[in-house]
Amino acid sequence: MANRRFDGSTANTMKNVGIKKAALQMSRYVLASKQVQRALKLLGLPASRANEVSGIPKPADTSLSFPGYEAFALHGEAWQAAGEQKPIILMFGVHPWKRDVLARYFSDFRVAYVRTNTSWTKVQTSFCQFTPQAFVFWGMTEIRAAKNYAIKSSIPLWRVEDGFLRSVGLGAQHVLPLSLAVDTTGIYFDPSRPSTLETLISEIGVTENATLIERARRCMSMISAFGLSKYNVGQDVPLKRLPPSDRRRVLVVGQVEDDASIVMGCAARYTNNDIVRITQKENPDAEVIYRPHPDVLGGHRKEFSNPRDVANICTILSGDYDLGSLLDSVDHVYTITSLLGFEALIRRKKVTVFGAPFYSGWGLTDDRQPTPRRTAKPSLDELFAAAYILYPRYCVGSLGSSAEIEHAIMSLALEKNGVPRELAEGVSSALPAEAINVDCVSQTLEGLKSIPS
Structure with a gap:
């Protein structure tokens, strides 16, 4: 620029x-x-x-x-x-x-x-x-x-x-x-x-692209290693973690029930409490963990179903949890359309969806809503490549809109671990995308921590 x-x-x-x-x-x-x-x-x-x-x-x-x-x-x-x-x-x-x-x-x-x-x-x-x-x-x-x-x-x-x-x-x-x-x-x-994304997913398996698939795997490994998600809790917020358990755990991801992704993406009208009850019925021997949407718990968005009404059949989480650790601590995820369902797929968890988010209907999830247009059977690597590498635009530091996903991942990982955003973006955008991997990010983070302020 x-x-x-x-x-x-x-x-x-x-x-x-x-x-x-x-x-x-x-x-x-x-x-x-x-x-x-x-x-x-x-x-x-x-x-x-x-x-x-x-x-x-x-x-x-x-x-x-x-x-x-x-x-x-x-x-x-x-x-x-x-x-x-x-x-x-x-x-x-x-x-x-x-x-x-x-x-x-x-x-x-x-x-x-x-x-x-x-x-x-x-x-x-x-x-x-x-x-x-x-x-x-x-x-x-x-x-x-x-x-x-x-x-x-x-x-x-x-x-x-x-x-x-x-x-x-x-x-x-x-x-x-x-x-x-x-x-x-x-x-x-x-x-x-x-949508453009649906077309990308449908066509990504038509031709082989080993370089793209390798990138997808490298990026997924970084996302998992540094616990990244769409919104990442800042370093100044104390994060909670689930204690270890010998029981099988099933996570219900609460959403804002009038959010566009549910209104547009779910043919049936489910509440979060409906999903909790279905989850408990289908998994009677498991510990059902319900994470209400933070905006609903905080009173920022309207509450259509009260979590207290299902408190007798699940463990309700409140406060800020490390989402990567949370997903690592469960065996199965239930959701209507939440992106957290795809983030669970990245971590190789079983995912049940009741609506039709972009990642359902391709043979990778347990789907409760039919998606007849989606006939392709991409691998998880291919689905990730379409949705995270080919579909979005990234804008990081000096690279501006010519940045790649690797620059965004590195910047988020550094910032989540205490590096100021301006510095995280600046350092990330100075590197070629192909050089960024788990070791590179880890070593850079250690190097930045050793620099006197």
Whole structure:
């Protein structure tokens, strides 16, 4: 990524960003870069891109303003001179706090975010200035007028969501993502229609690709070794672990019961308590462990079924558990559509699903909902390669959107083990993807811990 200057001309184009805020961002960026460069030098890694190494967005990534584009919040480098000929995409339903970083995932485009309170008439009037290359919707955001216009005008409709290896911390806490799922057909959690991910999984076994499969195995081993998941609890949170047990254990993964992945991905209407009761009935001799969704326990999302109503037939977990350790401590996982089911597959656990998440219907899970389109029989390695390597985009440190999954895994593993995010991203993005494995991450972590602060 080219180094961006922060000067008077840039400041004049920045909208609603004060000089103090810009100066603060720049100082954080410079300090982070120096910290990264010092670490790289001490670790014996290349450190030639001193002004490019940082997970912190630079001040020029703030909202810009140009005549004729008043209906939009404009973010990203491509709006500056070097990218002025790049095509424009419109994005709908994206919260302001993550617009800067999302623009980095679409570096081949100028990204214009449609403001929430802007009428469609005003948006459409702007098309005398340009023809959008695509309309991009966050999740299942629906703006009927925009969708109808796109279909009538043959403008592609894309959908985006957080990737499967997202961050250390939650999006609800405004933690920025390291990966993004970009689907040009549907979206991975809506099995009612095809998606780019479903097509990738269906076709991945058609031709042999030994290099891709080796990568998949290497990445899965790193995910297991460092206990990674989509959201990783930070190092400042004391994690709980299950005590050893001689009994067979079955884990029920609670979800937010009105979440889009359940509404779209499950034909029947199950509550979490329904799944607990079915699990206990099918496994009468096992210890049934129920992990309610943290957002439900914390009162952040609506509770449709009360965990206390099934307390007599299961062990209910509360608080922050190390998910990798939790999965390692059980024999079988039951869920409706949770990604934790696939994370259990990575750890070679038996998984029962009641909806149709992206990983069901391929012969690897115990499925309670039919998925007639899914006739291929990929291996676990192939399924992982499609879902985690080929499908998402990764954005890490100086590499930006040219980062690979290995860079995200290493950054997450370092950060989860106490390395500041800016340093974790900077160090990870300085390495070639093929050099990153369990030993490399472990040795780097030990090296970083030995560097005096």
